Amino acid sequence: DGGITQSPKYLFRKEGQNVTLSCEQNLNHDAMYWYRQDPGQGLRLIYYSQIVNDFQKGDIAEGYSVSREKKESFPLTVTSAQKNPTAFYLCASSPRLALEQYFGPGTRLTVT
Amino acid sequence: QKEVEQNSGPLSVPEGAIASLNCTYSDRGSQSFFWYRQYSGKSPELIMFIYSNGDKEDGRFTAQLNKASQYVSLLIRDSQPSDSATYLCAVNIRNYGQNFVFGPGTRLSVLP
Numbered sequence: 001d002g003g004i005t006q007s008p009k010y011l012f013r014k015e016g017q018n019v020t021l022s023c024e025q026n027l028n029h030d031a032m033y034w035y036r037q038d039p040g041q042g043l044r045l046i047y048y049s050q051i052v053n054d055f056q057k058g059d060i061a062e063g064y065s066v067s068r069e070k071k072e073s074f075p076l077t078v079t080s081a082q083k084n085p086t087a088f089y090l091c092a093s094s095p096r097l098a099l100e101q102y103f104g105p106g107t108r109l110t111v112t
Numbered sequence: 113q114k115e116v117e118q119n120s121g122p123l124s125v126p127e128g129a130i131a132s133l134n135c136t137y138s139d140r141g142s143q144s145f146f147w148y149r150q151y152s153g154k155s156p157e158l159i160m161f162i163y164s165n166g167d168k169e170d171g172r173f174t175a176q177l178n179k180a181s182q183y184v185s186l187l188i189r190d191s192q193p194s195d196s197a198t199y200l201c202a203v204n205i206r207n208y209g210q211n212f213v214f215g216p217g218t219r220l221s222v223l224p
Contacts, residue, residue, distance in 0.1 A: 033211075042200065043156070043214040056209065090155055098144050098210040101202075103155040 003027070004104035006091050011109045013085075021076045021107045023091035031097050032074040035090040036060060037106075043090065049074055050097050078109065085111045115139065116203050118215035126223050131188040133218050135201030138182070145177055145184045146202040149195075150217065156200055160186070191222045 004025045013019045025032065031050050035043040045058030049068040063082025068074050074093075078085045088108050092101040115138050125131045133147075144163055148156035162168045162175040162184065174187040184203070188195055201215040 035214075042216040045208075045211060048209075048211060058211070098204045098212075100144075100146060100158055100161050101212065102158060103148075106155045 004091060004093055004102060006089075006104035006107050008107060009105065011107055013109070013111050015111055016080045017111075018080060019078050019085075019109065019111075021078065021089055021091075021109070023074045023076065023104060024072055025074075025091075025093045025104075026072060027093055027102065028071070029093035029095050029102075030071070031094045031099075031101075032068065033092045033094075033101060034058075034064070034066065034074070034076045035092065037088045037090060046076065048097075078111075085109060115205050115208075115213040116201055116215040118199075118201050118218045120216055121219040122221050123218055124221045124223060125191050127191060127193060129191050129222075131191045131195065131220055131222070133186040133188075133199050133201075133220065134183060135185065135203075135215055136183045137201075137203040137205075137213075139203070139205045139207065140179075140182065141206050142179075142203045144204040144212075145175070146212065147173075147175060147184075147186045148200040148202060148214075150198045150200055152197075159199075188220075191220075193222050193224050196220055196222050 033048045034046040047066045049055035065077045091104040094101040146161045147159045150156045160175045176185045198217040202212040
């Protein structure tokens, strides 16, 4: 059963703590992406990766970090430097850049 | 001008009618155009993509692309209450490294 998985579905953290969101895909896609969505707003690109061991900043990379050590995995760390981390985080993948993207179910992060 | 624009809605149509959703974009060099459906609290789901001028049909959905006028539209025939969702337009933008820029979405409400 091919697809993209994200875990956990809901995550609660205290302010000042780093937190890592998981994203795994078994679609054999080269490109992976992280987006953030705030209530009533569109998707904003945080980071993307076209290939293993390479990733690029998107529009709102400040306060976030990623790694791409395996083709299947693209974890996102929300650091304490991110001023407003509470949001819905979406991971996506595509065969390669500029082709159709498929989304995971998302992780809803709440920081208090 | 924003890179990708959509009417935020809500757009209300009666059940069985045709819903017409529009999207305009700023980059004349864009090559890839995508429509996603997002139910409240869920992740976006790919409905259609189109690369060439003209119409592309898939079941009750038709995507229409006019590169000269820089717009792409989505028609939903025989609208059902289950089509009620937010529809996101995504366009690859050269200045963003060929990444997608998502529009803010149009909220569609199909009334029984």
